[in-house]
Every structure is written in C-alpha cells, then in structure tokens.
Amino acid sequence: MKFLNWINLRLALMLALVVFLYSFTSARNSHRKLLKTEVTFVGNQDNFISFKTVNKLLIENKKDVQSIAKSDLNLKRLENLINKNPMVEKAQVFVTIDGVLKAVVKQRVPIARVFDGETTYYIDYEGNKMPLSNLNTARVLLFLGEINTKNKKQLTEVLKFVYDDDFLKKNIVGMELDANNDLQMTNRNFDYQIEFGKMIYVEKKFKNYKAFFQKAVLDSSLYKYKKINLRFNHQVVCTK
Known part of the structure; x- marks a missing residue:
C-alpha cells in the first residue's frame, strides 16, 4: 500500500511540474515580441491588393512589428480587418512558433x-x-x-x-x-x-x-x- 501511495505521489508531483513548466513557458512566450510579418497570396492570379496594404492592417499601423508582444494580439480582429478589404475573399491570420505574424490571403476572383x-x-x-x-x-x-x-x-x-x-x-x-x-x-x-x-x-x-x-x-x-x-x-x- 505504501508503495502504491509513493507511486501516486510521484505521478502527482510530475504532473504538477509539467503544468508549472507549461504555464511558465506559455507566459514567457506570450510576452515575447514578434519577429516579423509574412503575407502569402494564394491562387494563380495577379495581385489586386498589395503586400504593403495587408501588412499595415496586420500591425495596425504601428511603426514596427517587433514592438508588438504576442499577448497584445487579437488574431480574430486582424482577420476581420483584412476581410473588410473589397479585394479580399478570405484571410487567415496566425502566429508561428518562431514569432512570425502571418496572413494567408485569398483574393476575390x-x-x-x-x-x-x-x-x-x-x-x-x-x-x-x-x-x-x-x-x-x-x-x-x-x-x-x-x-x-x-x-x-x-x-x-x-x-x-x-x-x-x-x-x-x-x-x-x-x-x-x-x-x-x-x-x-x-x-x-x-x-x-x-x-x-x-x-x-x-x-x-x-x-x-x-x-x-x-x-x-x-x-x-x-x-x-x-x-x-x-x-x-x-x-x-x-x-x-
């Protein structure tokens, strides 16, 4: 019985350690600054909206993307801003593990x-x-x-x-x-x-x-x- 209790205790401690490390890593990651922006246009057609226009919407006219912390991002709002452009059919915005704020844009045809x-x-x-x-x-x-x-x-x-x-x-x-x-x-x-x-x-x-x-x-x-x-x-x- 003592042996089983010791195993349960070890499992509980290991689980607590994993949760702590994950929370600590997530907190640090959320406060990290973005590295850069990246805009990708999908489809084989000419661009009717420029990279510059999409990029301004991504960083919301801030001076430098590297001044933005991940915790300050509202990805849904950024998607909505890009989708409001009359040249855009659909956009997806996300942040990669290495800190790249990325937009994948499908233009209207x-x-x-x-x-x-x-x-x-x-x-x-x-x-x-x-x-x-x-x-x-x-x-x-x-x-x-x-x-x-x-x-x-x-x-x-x-x-x-x-x-x-x-x-x-x-x-x-x-x-x-x-x-x-x-x-x-x-x-x-x-x-x-x-x-x-x-x-x-x-x-x-x-x-x-x-x-x-x-x-x-x-x-x-x-x-x-x-x-x-x-x-x-x-x-x-x-x-x-």
Missing part, C-alpha cells in the same frame, strides 16, 4: 468588367460587385447592360461558365444584355455577333457553338458570317 452608365466595376466569381484595382487590370470579358436582382443569378452562371472554359474564355471578349434580357456576345478574332438569346440551356448552347466553331474554322467560313444564332438549343443558325 473577377470574371467580368461591367460598364454601367458612367461607372465601371468587376463582377467576381460569386456574382458580387468588386472595385477596380490600382495595381492590376483583370483580363476578363467586358459586359454592357443592367444587372439587377432578377437577372443577377442567371447572368453570373453564364459568366462563370465562360470563365471556367478555356476555349470560351479566350474566344468570348464581350457581352451585352438588352432590355428583353437577351444576350449578345462578341468574338475575339472574328467580326460576327453571337446571338445567345435568353439565359437558358446555357451548357447546350455553348456546346453547339464550340462544335460549330471547330468545324467552321477548318474551311475558313467563319469570315463570311455576320451573325451566329444560338437561340435554338438544337441548332446553330448563321447569317452572312
């Missing part, structure tokens, strides 16, 4: 540039407005027309379909939505107008267009047409 009267802006992959950037200009198709709550969802699906398709992304450079909610599109290398019609049967219409293009480009007949009509989802009607 523009899929079209809208000209709406006197204003211009991007539509991002989620269908939301995104301002232009002073750093880079996105190479996306140009859109003319009114975007409202009634047509936004359908239009976003069409724009995403074009953006996600390598052929269409290179081929389609402009879209216009008329008062009847009919879409017209322009081609990069040819003068014809693409009459897409209503924003329905999107996949089928684009499939028809791609099949027609691949066939017509072989005999150079694409130069003869003024209009390519995709309104009828079972056929492509061409006008010279």
Whole structure:
C-alpha cells in the first residue's frame, strides 16, 4: 500500500511540474515580441491588393512589428480587418512558433468588367460587385447592360461558365444584355455577333457553338458570317 501511495505521489508531483513548466513557458512566450510579418497570396492570379496594404492592417499601423508582444494580439480582429478589404475573399491570420505574424490571403476572383452608365466595376466569381484595382487590370470579358436582382443569378452562371472554359474564355471578349434580357456576345478574332438569346440551356448552347466553331474554322467560313444564332438549343443558325 505504501508503495502504491509513493507511486501516486510521484505521478502527482510530475504532473504538477509539467503544468508549472507549461504555464511558465506559455507566459514567457506570450510576452515575447514578434519577429516579423509574412503575407502569402494564394491562387494563380495577379495581385489586386498589395503586400504593403495587408501588412499595415496586420500591425495596425504601428511603426514596427517587433514592438508588438504576442499577448497584445487579437488574431480574430486582424482577420476581420483584412476581410473588410473589397479585394479580399478570405484571410487567415496566425502566429508561428518562431514569432512570425502571418496572413494567408485569398483574393476575390473577377470574371467580368461591367460598364454601367458612367461607372465601371468587376463582377467576381460569386456574382458580387468588386472595385477596380490600382495595381492590376483583370483580363476578363467586358459586359454592357443592367444587372439587377432578377437577372443577377442567371447572368453570373453564364459568366462563370465562360470563365471556367478555356476555349470560351479566350474566344468570348464581350457581352451585352438588352432590355428583353437577351444576350449578345462578341468574338475575339472574328467580326460576327453571337446571338445567345435568353439565359437558358446555357451548357447546350455553348456546346453547339464550340462544335460549330471547330468545324467552321477548318474551311475558313467563319469570315463570311455576320451573325451566329444560338437561340435554338438544337441548332446553330448563321447569317452572312
């Protein structure tokens, strides 16, 4: 019995020592100063927000990151500050073991540039407005027309379909939505107008267009047409 009590006592002392050392180390670590900041942009696209802008938000405009103690950090607040930037989709902020305050930033993805009267802006992959950037200009198709709550969802699906398709992304450079909610599109290398019609049967219409293009480009007949009509989802009607 005494032997068991001695073992229990030793275990209790060891546990207390571990807790003390952990608490002491954590306390010392929390009062340590940060070493540096590091900003990483994820995704293969141009930066629409600068490292300098994100870094200022990280250190909250303090002069030097090395003057900030870990205990003074509110990582959730820093994430919220970065996420409020209109170019950012999502940010994660954390501190590494060696004292680096790090931000991993995913930028919003523009899929079209809208000209709406006197204003211009991007539509991002989620269908939301995104301002232009002073750093880079996105190479996306140009859109003319009114975007409202009634047509936004359908239009976003069409724009995403074009953006996600390598052929269409290179081929389609402009879209216009008329008062009847009919879409017209322009081609990069040819003068014809693409009459897409209503924003329905999107996949089928684009499939028809791609099949027609691949066939017509072989005999150079694409130069003869003024209009390519995709309104009828079972056929492509061409006008010279």
